[in-house]
Amino acid sequence: MKKNILALVAGIACNLSLSAQTIQLANNKLEPVKVSMSVETLKGKRAVKVIKDSTVETFDEPTFVKLKGVEFQDGAIEVNVYSTLRKDAPEFARGFIGVAFRINDDNSKFECIYIRPANGRAGDQVRRNHSIQYFAYPDYKFQRLRKEFPEQYESYADIGLKEWIRMKIIVKGSQAKLYLNNQKEPSLIVNDLKLGTDAKGGIGLFVDVGTEGYFSDIKIMK
Template identity: 30%
Template sequence: MNISGLFKKMTIAVAIGTWSLTAVAQNVSIDLSKLVLNQSVRAVNREVSMVENGAKGSYIHLNEKPGAGVAWLEGVKFTNGTIEFDVKGRNVLQKSFVGIAFHGSNDSTYDAVYFRPFNFKSPEEERRNHSVQYISLPGFDWPKLRSQFPLKYEQPVNPAPEPEDWVHCRLVVENEEVSIYVNQNLKPSLVVKQLGNQKGDKIGFWVGNQSDGNFANINIK
């Protein structure tokens, strides 16, 4: 059964035990600190740490390493609906790629949407045009998409956020269409049709090659 905005059985481990939540067309906020405390965040090619009392309250930090990395939120399932979260990268050229992976089947098969904050306010139009990106792995990574479909799967963000500010992302997945809204903008920064026919339901925070990243306040509908 595929119902928009449905966690079929979202199981979250908490300090006093384990509880299950089935939500239909409801907003569900994920307590990231409890997920980390109970080892319900599984990192791939990264280490995960929890930062307390930051600008966004408690948030997750993924460290910098070569290659892409994902922090899967174990027990949290998503197919269609809306994911909202806050993300913070850095203004360092080619060393800040931050976003979210979804429709994951395994550690190398998933869709992802991510930002290149160092391009947000670049004086070069070509770099600004590469500010937000959609990919579908393993078949459609960014080099292939940029080469074969220029500016179809990546776009600028207008108005452009400050490169080192927290950015609020609203990702809407409906009828095989992916739309990305940034901060309070009513117009999406990027709208694409899904590629790769991904059928998985795993989600996780994503960082690219040589990138770290901070993530907070994830809410799923």
């Protein structure tokens, strides 16, 4: 796997250490979908800043920055993520941030794993149990999965807002595993990805309502 590491795109190095010139090239390689984006520096890291459009009122929608020229089916996606709540965030906002993958051409189908950093250290155990989430768009959003398959597609993790969190998603066939902060064991295992084993497509940097999200140090391994 490591022998075939693919850098994110020509304009973005794996660690997103960009000069002023390459920042412009990076923007040319990114496609915002129902989000606003910019390339900035946060705590010494060059990062893509992503904010969901306020016009999108429902959850678990195609609200991401799509990486142009990348097609993914099986392999690994690694990224550092950082999220904080916006000043106008609703009470239920949790700093939703993660990765969409196997996105089809018109963004009408994709898989996604995201985290809720505000839940990771909450005093309420139920909230803690909802620190990580898988969903598949458009038919299997979190509300349906939580109702029909309680606890199966969510998990706990020791994570928080305003800190860099390393996400690594390994996808093979109908299975996806999420590893956080270089831990040896996965924090979430999904054994039945809803789009099936033949699905393939793009990769997106996903955020949801109330989140100001940052993405850095991106690697794609096939």
